[in-house]
């Protein structure tokens with residue numbers, strides 16, 4: 558057996574489109590990796606409908622590398638960091654190495670040049686470990702790299718994307734304001750044209766990665782009331798990022814505010830190609846897509862934990878998994894997870910073909926998070942008293958998902974999006 562501090566066996570590397578992935582898939586290598594308390598990560602992903610058959614060899618290799626990275630690097634430390642309410646910064650480099658930052662961004666800008674199924678798989682594996690770590694990757698890839706790639710100038714792309722892809726530079730995304738959450742169009746953060754620069758004033762709230770980010774993609778209204786996107790760099794005078802404390806959710810993800818007090822932003826930092834709400838909404842589509850896959854990862858981890866526990870925990874002389882009430886819970890969990898897996902796989906195909914609508918993505922985000930929350934709550938009960946401790950990942954997932962259900966559009970907002978799509982009638986106002 559390999560001890561926690563002993564050297565690990567040699568890592569085989571393989572290349573997918575010039576990016577080196579560490580092939581850690583051999584079970585003997587990392588299944589013995591333990592956390593400080595000597596606990597092993599025994600995760601086995603459920604695949605009731607043989608959905609693996611729908612994946613390419615490349616998808617499976619990427620998944621295997623990400624899964625093993627989570628077992629080796631994330632699982633042994635995540636509980637400690639969540640308890641301390643601290644973001645494990647040392648994981649950033651590894652996240653870059655497994656291609657978690659901007660996986661669909663072309664290779665020439667440092668991305669992995671992968672398709673959307675691969676992107677979904679990466680988010681699922683990360684969130685199976687922890688929603689907070691997936692959030693960091695989602696923000697970096699979908700909310701920072703995506704807008705720079707899609708709306709940015711060639712200079713902006715060359716300047717920022719390669720360093721964001723490796724994690725050498727980290728970013729955050731400022732849309733939500735203290736008084737404008739579900740209704741971002743009401744934002745009051747603003748820019749004024751001062752000839753050779755813009756003057757930025759306002760504040761953003763609930764911003765993931767803000768406390769340590771090197772750059773912020775910020776959405777603000779210009780003098781004509783049009784929403785514009787710009788890149789604000791740490792160190793610009795008047796720009797501060799106070800941390801938000803006392804969260805019971807996403808404790809291993811750093812959240813903060815962005816405060817802009819007469820910040821002079823050079824003109825070359827504005828996105829030239831986009832104005833209006835469609836700019837930030839385009840980014841949210843990308844991130845929501847990743848969450849649709851990711852939240853199912855949290856559900857899969859909770860199900861796997863509950864199943865194992867139900868087979869081992871004995872009460873009244875037999876494993877609790879032999880009782881009908883526990884089997885009902887497990888049967889419902891695996892049914893909902895399987896339906897969710899098929900939904901996101903189909904969405905991934907549509908997204909790769911550039912045919913997925915914002916409404917389809919919205920439905921999948923809402924469904925996956927709802928499934929994950931239900932699975933996590935039931936799994937927690939199945940673990941009895943042990944379910945409330947950090948000995949198991951379940952309660953951490955459950956609390957994390959309370960943020961995932963709120964950010965990137967609440968369940969209510971996503972229901973309204975589907976409602977408007979099918980009726981043609983706007984119920985937002």
Ligand SMILES: Cc1cc2nc3c(=O)[nH]c(=O)nc-3n(C[C@H](O)[C@H](O)[C@H](O)COP(=O)(O)OP(=O)(O)OC[C@H]3O[C@@H](n4cnc5c(N)ncnc54)[C@H](O)[C@@H]3O)c2cc1C
Pocket residue numbers: 696729730731732733735737738739740762763764765766806807812960963964965966967968969970973984985986
């Ligand atoms: C941990 C965390 C990280 C986050 N990270 C980021 C980030 O990186 N960047 C960023 O910009 N934002 C981020 N957010 C903000 C997040 O997107 C917002 O919290 C979310 O959009 C909801 O806004 P709000 O909190 O202001 O709630 P509100 O909009 O005030 O909503 C309150 C309640 O009213 C309901 N409601 C609102 N409007 C309607 C309506 N028309 N009909 C029916 N019900 C309605 C909502 O569903 C909700 O239940 C983050 C949030 C959290 C918790």
